[in-house]
Structure formats: structure tokens, C-alpha cells
Amino acid sequence: MSEPILELRGINKSFGPVHVLHDIDLTVNPGEVTALVGDNGAGKSTLVKCIAGIHPTDSGEVLFEGQPVHIKGPRDAAALGIEVVYQDLALADNLDIVQNMFLGRERTKAGLLDETDMEQAARKTLASLSVRTVKSVRTQVSSLSGGQRQTVAIAKAVLWNSKVVLLDEPTAALGVAQTRQVLDLVRRLAEQGLGVVLISHNMNDVFEVADRIACLYLGRMAAVVGSKDVTHGQVVELITAGRSGDLGIARPEAATI
Amino acid sequence: MSSEEASMTNTTETPAQDTPQGAISDFGIDTTSQSTGEAVRDYWARVRGGELGSLPALLGLVVLLIVFSSLSDTFFTLGNLANLLQQGASITIIAMGLVFVLLLGEIDLSAGTASGVTASVMALHLIHNGNLLGGMGDTVFYVFCGLLVLAIVLAVLMKIWAGAALSAVALVIAAIGIPANAWLEMLLAVCVGAAIGCVTGFLVAKVGIPSFVVTLALFLVWGGVVLQLIGQGGTLGLRDDTIFNVANGNLDFLGSWALFVIAIGGYAAVVLTRHFSRLRKGLVAQPTTLVLAKIGALAVLAAVITYALSLNRAQSNLVVIQGVPYVVPLVLVLLVIGTFVLDRTSYGRHIYAVGGNKEAARRAGINVERIRMSVFVIASSAAAIGAIVYSSKVGSVDPNAGGGNTLLLSVGAAVIGGTSLFGGKGRLRDAVIGGAVLAIIQNGMGLLRQPAAVVFIVTGLVLLLAASVDALSRRRAANAAR
Numbered sequence: 001m002s003e004p005i006l007e008l009r010g011i012n013k014s015f016g017p018v019h020v021l022h023d024i025d026l027t028v029n030p031g032e033v034t035a036l037v038g039d040n041g042a043g044k045s046t047l048v049k050c051i052a053g054i055h056p057t058d059s060g061e062v063l064f065e066g067q068p069v070h071i072k073g074p075r076d077a078a079a080l081g082i083e084v085v086y087q088d089l090a091l092a093d094n095l096d097i098v099q100n101m102f103l104g105r106e107r108t109k110a111g112l113l114d115e116t117d118m119e120q121a122a123r124k125t126l127a128s129l130s131v132r133t134v135k136s137v138r139t140q141v142s143s144l145s146g147g148q149r150q151t152v153a154i155a156k157a158v159l160w161n162s163k164v165v166l167l168d169e170p171t172a173a174l175g176v177a178q179t180r181q182v183l184d185l186v187r188r189l190a191e192q193g194l195g196v197v198l199i200s201h202n203m204n205d206v207f208e209v210a211d212r213i214a215c216l217y218l219g220r221m222a223a224v225v226g227s228k229d230v231t232h233g234q235v236v237e238l239i240t241a242g243r244s245g246d247l248g249i250a251r252p253e254a255a256t257i
Numbered sequence: 258m259s260s261e262e263a264s265m266t267n268t269t270e271t272p273a274q275d276t277p278q279g280a281i282s283d284f285g286i287d288t289t290s291q292s293t294g295e296a297v298r299d300y301w302a303r304v305r306g307g308e309l310g311s312l313p314a315l316l317g318l319v320v321l322l323i324v325f326s327s328l329s330d331t332f333f334t335l336g337n338l339a340n341l342l343q344q345g346a347s348i349t350i351i352a353m354g355l356v357f358v359l360l361l362g363e364i365d366l367s368a369g370t371a372s373g374v375t376a377s378v379m380a381l382h383l384i385h386n387g388n389l390l391g392g393m394g395d396t397v398f399y400v401f402c403g404l405l406v407l408a409i410v411l412a413v414l415m416k417i418w419a420g421a422a423l424s425a426v427a428l429v430i431a432a433i434g435i436p437a438n439a440w441l442e443m444l445l446a447v448c449v450g451a452a453i454g455c456v457t458g459f460l461v462a463k464v465g466i467p468s469f470v471v472t473l474a475l476f477l478v479w480g481g482v483v484l485q486l487i488g489q490g491g492t493l494g495l496r497d498d499t500i501f502n503v504a505n506g507n508l509d510f511l512g513s514w515a516l517f518v519i520a521i522g523g524y525a526a527v528v529l530t531r532h533f534s535r536l537r538k539g540l541v542a543q544p545t546t547l548v549l550a551k552i553g554a555l556a557v558l559a560a561v562i563t564y565a566l567s568l569n570r571a572q573s574n575l576v577v578i579q580g581v582p583y584v585v586p587l588v589l590v591l592l593v594i595g596t597f598v599l600d601r602t603s604y605g606r607h608i609y610a611v612g613g614n615k616e617a618a619r620r621a622g623i624n625v626e627r628i629r630m631s632v633f634v635i636a637s638s639a640a641a642i643g644a645i646v647y648s649s650k651v652g653s654v655d656p657n658a659g660g661g662n663t664l665l666l667s668v669g670a671a672v673i674g675g676t677s678l679f680g681g682k683g684r685l686r687d688a689v690i691g692g693a694v695l696a697i698i699q700n701g702m703g704l705l706r707q708p709a710a711v712v713f714i715v716t717g718l719v720l721l722l723a724a725s726v727d728a729l730s731r732r733r734a735a736n737a738a739r
Contacts, residue, residue: 090616090617091617092609092613092614092617092618092681093614093681094612094614094681094682095606095610095613099606099609099610100617103606103610103617103618103621103623104610104618104622104623105621105622106603106606108602111602112601113600113601113602116534116535116538116540119540120538138541143306143734
């Protein structure tokens with residue numbers, strides 16, 4: 001595999017007395033989907049927020065394309081090419097797809113919005129992701145289905161030549177067909193050479209799209225395994241107990257400090 | 258589908274993923290030019306989906322015109338129609354400013370009395386020949402200047418440079434005491450309006466008090482300030498031809514037709530340039546015939562109105578009153594500038610975004626607080642322009658200026674025109690259409706010699722009807738999404 005695009009080494013994070021992340025190591029490779037799984041409170045969302053620059057880390061190193069970087073805020077992350085698609089979609093209902101995709105970063109010509117340019121770029125991005133379920137890029141977001149909205153949110157992240165996309169439970173509120181749509185899209189992101197991190201609770205989704213599975217257990221990285229090397233049951237054990245056979249945290253005593 | 262996109266799609270697709278569920282509608286539909294039939298069907302589908310826009314108000318306008326023309330002989334006379342435009346102008350202008358506030362889902366209840374303050378300052382400056390210190394008295398003048406300084410500081414703090422600059426101009430005019438000049442007075446009024454908006458906006462956006470409470474309090478405060486500036490029972494007469502002409506003067510014959518040519522020509526140029534640029538780039542566009550028909554219909558309507566207004570409409574033979582009233586180009590210019598800002602600039606786009614989903618706007622890197630403050634500056638400045646017009650119409654400023662139902666009618670105009678009270682939905686032309694509806698009701702009921710009681714009740718019911726349409730269409734739109 002090629003050089004990891006994003007690498008975390010020994011990340012620690014505490015909220016006051018609560019030590020949320022213990023020495024987390026994680027690599028994200030381009031062209032791969034890395035699933036981040038773990039029980040509620042295992043630290044998945046905190047880890048994503050640390051990568052996105054929303055929470056500062058206490059210690060540890062972040063390497064982006066092999067170079068050490070300091071991400072101090074969401075803007076730093078965006079500048080590097082790290083985009084986050086949040087669980088509650090950050091879309092404005094009263095705007096159309098193009099307007100939402102360019103929100104806050106409108107293209108202008110002589111101080112005026114360059115609508116035709118933005119429309120073409122938005123359509124190109126959606127077409128490159130083979131998004132075909134929206135009839136027109138000028139459709140208002142309020143009239144889209146949940147899956148289509150998630151699609152737009154993801155496409156918005158891709159539009160900015162991003163290199164790493166973090167998806168926080170993108171299928172949590174979706175029906176079967178819509179989940180299908182979004183998972184296809186996640187796969188396509190990886191095929192385009194992006195590093196994708198997918199947080200999910202749904203084992204079926206994880207096994208379907210992920211190349212590697214990173215299991216968090218009580219703020220520790222229990223194991224990072226290839227999705228073809230493990231079974232459903234093993235991952236569930238990793239999530240609930242932190243270990244499974246010879247995988248995971250060696251002895252249960254080690255997990256309690 | 259363009260060849261570029263086709264190749265793009267082909268390179269990135271793997272065959273296994275080529276079968277998404279349901280009806281596949283590609284962007285192929287999106288790229289072709291629509292036929293007239295499709296465009297009409299598309300529009301109808303959107304109306305059924307709850308996106309009514311200003312359609313109900315336009316229908317109401319037509320109904321009202323028919324009803325009042327049939328009931329009253331004088332309603333459809335040239336003199337009355339010109340009068341109607343002049344009566345409705347001030348409400349319309351204040352309403353246009355309020356649209357910006359309503360787009361964020363906020364409300365500015367103080368716009369009416371704030372406009373009264375600007376009118377009083379303007380009148381004081383005129384009457385006392387630029388000596389505001391003498392006109393207001395020491396204490397009031399220093400407090401006034403202090404507030405202007407405060408407005409500058411707040412605007413600079415929030416980086417609203419236009420607000421800061423206008424407030425500074427007001428301070429300079431007030432402090433230097435330049436002799437009376439009608440244009441200077443009108444500028445002063447607008448600048449004082451901007452300063453008021455800075456204070457209101459800061460309290461709402463930065464301090465975080467709900468706009469309803471802030472502006473309700475300021476509604477009372479500014480009402481008191483007007484009373485203080487003018488004095489109990491007093492009236493400040495505006496004896497100045499320039500100010501008088503704002504609401505009462507007319508363009509001459511040539512000017513009227515020049516306005517027609519500029520307005521329609523400009524509209525056609527903008528619409529056609531955009532239309533053909535979209536067609537050229539292969540983006541979805543309305544059929545050319547429909548676009549031309551729209552422009553043609555508007556041109557004919559405008560030509561008829563211009564022709565009618567350029568006839569002599571004086572009641573007696575001694576004077577000649579003809580030409581398009583000045584308020585028409587005034588409202589048009591404000592409408593064009595405002596629409597331009599809302600539709601074609603990032604700032605306008607951000608206003609809609611904040612009104613639609615504040616959190617999404619914040620995550621997109623938009624400075625939400627700054628947007629929220631700025632709309633109040635716009636609303637108060639527009640209210641000041643409205644104040645100039647209504648003061649000009651009556652030729653004086655009394656302690657009740659901007660009080661009474663000025664504000665309610667303005668909010669009503671915006672809402673009747675189709676601006677949503679829930680934020681995120683509305684256009685500037687809504688205010689103009691709504692303003693016309695209200696002006697016709699007030700004028701028509703007056704001609705039918707209906708008592709004030711009936712006029713109030715009818716106006717209120719129309720507003721209630723408009724708000725219901727807004728709420729129901731919103732619900733419909735929400736249901737349609739599912």
C-alpha cells in the first residue's frame with residue numbers, strides 16, 4: 001500500500017479528569033475506507049473532532065502526507081484537505097444543491113456570484129461520484145430525501161479537492177435503499193483515491209464498504225484489522241470486550257488503569 | 258448530457274455500481290433547454306409543492322383592483338392612481354428593509370418609531386439651519402452624539418464598515434453644523450437610521466437578546482425620543498421644495514419615458530444576458546419564447562402605466578399635474594439594488610443561508626453574528642428613507658411620526674407579499690407587491706367612505722390571511738419533502 005495520507009501517533013485527549021483517548025495510533029491510507037467502530041462513549045466522535053481541529057489534542061503527533069502538522073482549528077483541517085461530514089447534516093433547507101455545496105466558499109466574478117461556473121462545477125462533482133438520483137442540481141434541499149441530502153453533504157466535502165473525508169454515521173437515519181446509495185458513494189470516494197474514515201454502528205455497513213476496521217474500546221485502539229481477516233462476531237467482541245482471541249488488548253487488566 | 262460529463266461518468270463508474278435503485282434520472286434532463294410546456298408544468302409543480310412566492314399577493318392585487326374599480330367611480334382615475342403610488346411608497350420602502358430582517362427569521366418592531374427619530378432629526382436640522390445643538394438643547398444633543406459614537410464603536414467592533422461610516426457621517430454633520438440643505442438633511446436621516454440599526458443589531462447579534470424583545474423595548478424608546486425631540490403637541494414643518502418634491506413631485510414628460518426606457522431596457526439586458534449565457538454553457542434554462550414573452554408583457558404594462566401617468570391628471574384647469582411620481586424611480590432603484598445584493602452577492606447568499614439553517618451557515622465559515630447585525634442596519638436605514646418619503650408627503654413631522662400603524666403596515670406588506678416570518682424565504686419584490694395591496698385597501702376603503710374601524714379590520718384580516726397562507730404553504734412544502 002502507498003504511504004498513509006494521514007497518520008496519528010500516540011494521541012491523548014482528556015476532558016478535565018476524564019481521559020478520553022489513550023495513545024491512539026491510526027493510519028488512513030488513500031484509496032481505502034477505514035471504518036472506526038466502538039461502543040457509545042468509546043471516543044469515536046472525539047477522535048474525529050480532534051482530527052477535524054474542533055478539539056485540541058493533549059499530546060501526540062499528527063502526520064499529513066508524511067509531514068507533521070498542527071491542526072488548531074476547523075479551518076486548518078479544511079486547508080489541508082480534511083473534510084468532515086457531520087451526522088446532523090450541515091445543509092440549509094431553503095437553498096438549492098449548488099448553493100449549499102458552495103456555501104461560505106462561493107465563486108465570484110467581479111464581486112458577483114458566478115452562478116454558471118458553480119453550477120457546472122457542482123454538476124461535474126456529482127457526476128464524477130455517479131450521483132444520478134437528483135433530477136436537477138437546482139433542486140431545493142428541502143425537497144430531497146434523507147439519502148439525497150447525505151449525498152449532497154458528501155459531495156460538498158469532495159468538491160474542495162479534499163484528500164481525507166471523515167463521515168460521522170452517515171447512514172444512521174436512512175432507510176434501506178438510501179443506505180445503499182450512500183454506501184455506494186462512500187466506496188466511490190475511496191476509488192477516487194481519497195482517504196475515507198467511516199464511523200458506523202452498523203456491522204453490515206462496515207463489512208460491506210470498509211477495507212480496514214479500527215476498533216476503539218474505552219478510549220484505546222483495541223485493534224486495527226483488515227475487514228477480510230475477521231468475522232462479524234470477532235468485531236463485536238472487540239467492541240464490547242476490547243479483545244477477541246489473540247486480537248485486541250492483551251489482558252483485561254491492562255485496560256484498567 | 259455533454260460529452261465531458263459522459264466521459265467523466267464512464268471513467269469513474271464500475272459496472273457493479275451502475276444500477277442504483279428506482280428511476281434513474283440523469284443530469285441529461287438538467288442540461289437541455291426546457292419547452293414552454295415543461296416550464297409551465299415545472300412551475301405548477303412547485304406551486305403545488307408549497308412554493309407560492311408572491312402568487313397569492315398578485316392574485317389579491319388583481320381582485321382588489323377589480324372590486325374597487327367597480328365599487329368606486331373615483332378609484333380608477335389617473336389622479337387617484339398616482340396618489341396611490343405616493344401613499345404606498347413609504348410603507349413599501351420600510352417593508353423592503355424589513356425583508357432583510359425577516360429573511361433571518363428575526364423581527365424589527367422598532368423600525369416605525371426609529372424612522373420617526375430620523376424624520377425628527379432631519380426636520381430639526383432643517384428648521385434650526387444646521388444647529389442641532391440649539392434645536393435639541395445641550396443634554397439631548399450630547400446624548401445624541403454619544404449614541405452616534407457608540408454606534409460607530411459597535412459597528413467597528415463587528416467589522417460592519419458601512420454602518421460605521423454612515424454613523425460617522427451622521428456625527429460629523431451633527432457636530433459641524435453645516436447650514437441647512439435638503440440633500441444634507443436627507444443624508445443625515447439615512448445615517449442616523451444606520452446608527453440606530455447598529456445599536457439594535459449589536460444587542461440582537463452579539464448580546465444575544467431575542468430581536469422581538471430588543472426591538473419592542475426600542476420601539477418604546479424611540480417613540481419617547483421623537484416626543485422629546487419635537488416636544489409635546491408640537492409639529493415641525495418642512496418648508497423646503499426639494500424635500501416636498503420627494504413624495505409630491507413628478508418627473509417631466511421626457512423624464513418619465515426615459516425612466517421607462519432605462520428600466521425596461523436594463524431589465525431586458527440583464528435577463529437576456531443571463532439567459533443566453535446559460536444556454537451557451539448548456540445549463541438548464543427557461544425557453545427563450547417564455548423569457549421574451551415575460552419581458553414583452555412587462556414592457557407593455559410599464560408603457561401603459563407610463564403613458565397614463567404622463568397625461569394631465571389635475572382636477573382643475575388652472576394647474577397641470579403630469580409625469581411619473583418621483584417615488585416610482587426611488588422605489589425601483591432601491592428594489593434593483595436590494596434584489597441585486599440578495600441574489601448576486603455572497604452577502605445575500607449568506608443571509609438566506611443563515612435564515613435557513615444557522616448552524617449550517619456557521620459550519621460553512623459564515624460569520625453569523627455579523628450577518629445578523631448587518632440586516633438591522635439595512636432595515637433601519639431603509640426605514641429612514643421611508644421616513645423622508647412620508648414626512649415629505651405630509652410636509653411636516655409630528656410627535657406621532659412613525660408611530661401608529663406604520664410598522665404594522667410595513668411588516669404586513671412584507672408578509673402579504675410572500676416573505677416568510679419563519680425566515681429563509683422571501684424576495685424584495687414581495688415588499689413592493691404587498692405594499693401595493695395595502696395601499697389599495699387603505700385608499701379604496703377611504704374612497705368608499707368606510708369608517709376607520711372597517712379599514713383596520715379589513716387590513717388586519719388580509720394580514721392574517723397572508724400569514725395563514727405562509728404557514729400552510731410551509732407545511733405543504735415540509736410534507737412534500739417526505
